[in-house]
Amino acid sequence: xxxxxxxxxxxxxxxxxxxxWRDVNELLPFENTIYLADNKxxxxxxxxxxxxxxxxxxxxxxxxxxxxxxxxxxCNTATTNVIKVLREKYDIPFIGxxxxxxxxxxxxxxxxxxxxxxESTLKSEMYLNTSSRYNExxxxxxxxxxxxxxxxxxxxxxxxxxxxLLKDYLGKITKxxxxxxxxxxxxxxxxxxxxxxxxxSNIKIxxxxxxxxxxTYHVLKQKSLLNENKTxxxxxxxxxxxxxxxxxxxxxxxxxxxxxxxxx
Numbered sequence: 001x002x003x004x005x006x007x008x009x010x011x012x013x014x015x016x017x018x019x020x021w022r023d024v025n026e027l028l029p030f031e032n033t034i035y036l037a038d039n040k041x042x043x044x045x046x047x048x049x050x051x052x053x054x055x056x057x058x059x060x061x062x063x064x065x066x067x068x069x070x071x072x073x074x075c076n077t078a079t080t081n082v083i084k085v086l087r088e089k090y091d092i093p094f095i096g097x098x099x100x101x102x103x104x105x106x107x108x109x110x111x112x113x114x115x116x117x118x119e120s121t122l123k124s125e126m127y128l129n130t131s132s133r134y135n136e137x138x139x140x141x142x143x144x145x146x147x148x149x150x151x152x153x154x155x156x157x158x159x160x161x162x163x164x165l166l167k168d169y170l171g172k173i174t175k176x177x178x179x180x181x182x183x184x185x186x187x188x189x190x191x192x193x194x195x196x197x198x199x200x201s202n203i204k205i206x207x208x209x210x211x212x213x214x215x216t217y218h219v220l221k222q223k224s225l226l227n228e229n230k231t232x233x234x235x236x237x238x239x240x241x242x243x244x245x246x247x248x249x250x251x252x253x254x255x256x257x258x259x260x261x262x263x264x
Contacts, residue, residue: 002069004227007032007235008216009068011059014042014153015246016187017074018238020097022254023209024072024216025236030227031220032235034066035074036264039242043149044077045118045185052120053082060086062264069225072216073097076117076185076208080124093219099184100206101131101140108180111138114173114203117184119144127184141176143169145185152187155246157194166191170198183207190250239264 008024010017014037021035036059038044044052056078063071072095073079073086079096087094099121104113121127122142131140148169151162173181181203183189189207196205220226227234238247238259247259 002225004069004225005032005229005232006067006069006225007034007237009034009036009063009066009071010074011036011038011056011063011071011078012074012186013044013055013077014039014149014187015250016149016152016185016190017072018247018250019186019189019207020072020074020209020212021236023213025254027210027213027217028220028226030230030234032227033237034063034068035236035238036062037238037240037242037247038264039153039240039246042153043118044075045120045144045149046146047077047120049081049120052078053085056082056086057089058264060090064090064092068092070095070216070220072212074186074212077120077124080121080126093223095212095216095219097186097208097212098130099127099182100208100211101127101182101184104180104182104206105131105138105140108138110177110179112141112176112178113138113180113182114141114143114176114178115182115184116143116145116169116173116188117182118149119146121184139176141173141178143173145169145188148191149185149187152190153246155249157190162191163194166194166198170195174199174203178203181205
């Protein structure tokens with residue numbers, strides 16, 4: 001029987017999903033968590049659907065061995081391409097990550113919105129269905145952020161190459177009168193300050209983190225799986241299958257002791 005103290009499992013193609021972990025931990029501070037960074041196979045954004053399914057199943061199986069009570073697919077590419085497969089295959093709640101395109105389409109004043117995402121996310125059936133359902137008379141200016149995930153995984157957030165790519169991609173979006181920019185990859189919130197410096201403060205930047213945290217809370221509450229034990233010491237385990245350097249750097253501001261290199 002599932003215990004309320006069992007951890008929440010989270011996986012991503014790399015370190016980007018730690019932006020989701022931060023929002024989940026902020027809203028649910030008493031929950032234990034296990035995070036998998038599949039750095040060896042990052043990015044998922046340019047892989048085939050078959051490859052993404054294969055890696056997502058491997059990640060899920062590993063988390064299930066750790067007795068997780070819920071799994072967050074903290075990767076837009078994996079969510080939009082394979083979460084339906086995972087839900088059909090496993091009897092455990094899955095929380096997915098979708099680009100926050102729906103609220104943006106409902107709130108735009110200029111009828112022009114931008115989205116920066118991976119190639120696979122922009123080509124996925126889930127994204128195409130969502131964007132087409134709400135975009136009557138609204139122009140969506142989508143741009144694939146090729147190379148951004150790789151640079152973040154390599155710890156090159158402040159590199160000249162990163163700045164060059166961001167200016168190029170954002171310039172293609174902001175030549176239109178967009179009033180919202182959706183970050184359609186969980187890696188991209190780590191670039192938020194750099195993006196703001198390029199596009200200015202008049203364009204609102206939106207990501208999915210807080211919405212995912214709220215959905216996680218609602219599902220756990222609905223299934224009576226919220227950890228109400230506020231006295232036991234909680235744990236947060238982070239695992240990488242390539243190297244832990246970038247994880248350690250990105251999590252240096254939070255109290256995380258267990259960051260390990262493991263095979264999965």
